[in-house]
Amino acid sequence: MARTVSDMRSVALAVTDGMLHFELSVAHEVFGVAPDAVTVPWYDLSVCGPDTVPFGRFRLEPDHGLDRLRDADTVIVPGWADVDVDPPAELVDAVRTAHERGARVASLCTGAFVLAAAGLLDGKRATTHWAHTDVLAARYPEVEVDPDVLYVDNGSVLTSAGKAAALDLCLHLVRLDHGSSIANTVARRLVVPPHRSGGQAQFVTAPVPDQDGHPLTALFPWIIERLGRPLTVEDLARQARMSSRHLGRHFRAATGTTPLQWLLAQRIRHAQELLEKTDDSIDTIATATGMGTATTLRRHFNRTLGVPPDTYRRTFRTRTRRPPATATTRPAQGRQAQGEETI
Structure with missing residues (x-):
């Protein structure tokens, strides 16, 4: 009963x-x-x-x-x-x-x-x-x-x-x-x-895929080193020396997702690290992760992890501080005006 x-x-x-x-x-x-x-x-x-x-x-x-x-x-x-x-x-x-x-x-x-x-x-x-x-x-x-x-x-x-x-x-x-x-x-x-x-x-890591000999093996670290820059699918395809469509197929096979979705996941992962280990402002972290603005970072962060960046920082704050990250180039408005999709 x-x-x-x-x-x-x-x-x-x-x-x-x-x-x-x-x-x-x-x-x-x-x-x-x-x-x-x-x-x-x-x-x-x-x-x-x-x-x-x-x-x-x-x-x-x-x-x-x-x-x-x-x-x-x-x-x-x-x-x-x-x-x-x-x-x-x-x-x-x-x-x-x-x-x-x-x-x-x-x-x-x-x-x-x-x-x-x-x-x-x-x-x-x-x-x-x-x-x-x-x-x-x-x-x-x-x-x-x-x-x-x-x-x-x-x-x-x-x-x-x-x-x-x-x-x-x-x-x-x-x-x-x-x-x-x-x-x-x-x-x-x-x-x-x-x-x-x-x-x-918010507790799941998003590692770089490890597939030796894969056509995109060299591309993954290249992207990670440039998370603070505006990147398009065309940029990634050019670096990988293949067409955008071919890139998409390889990316789906290697990561289970699209190039832009994977890039966004890496930006969020990097933002998590900065929130945990630095005193950088949300604006600075948005720039360092290629999000451009604090509003954009908060929107993607909250949608992906279910919590805003400030709440995440309070939850995962460590006592060891990393030196503040150097601000990198903001997304170039001209690239987006030409119709290329960036994240």
């Missing part, structure tokens, strides 16, 4: 051999112990598994078997270590049965593979660690995989992205059950922000 929010008291961690330790520990920390300042009844947490589970150099003794999942209000499935193999059938069956009986089911990181195997994500939007989103989408085509978000809430089925995003989802569940004030209290105890802006795209 369906539960109401006020009933969400019992939480069961579904554990088996092969579970990721960090995600399991995060869930146990959030739901297992109430902060001192919280006076409302806290969760009744149980660890459910078929047998003793290896846990690093230790061994974890579950409180109950997997059949106990069906009695829980909320079932948490921690990350699954080996996404190349199917999760245990008994775990998949237990999670499916719990959901059919009305439990809210949430996966942390690659725990989404367990939910997908149970059919709970069919026709739904879901996420997992960005490094495994392609695998999840290919193996379970009925699932709408979103690689950019920190977590997805479908009501009775929730999924989180990788690692630290597990904490974001756990705090979200506390917020749903007990309100923002108590969720903020839990976050303060854990010394983390109660809510993070943006998605996991």
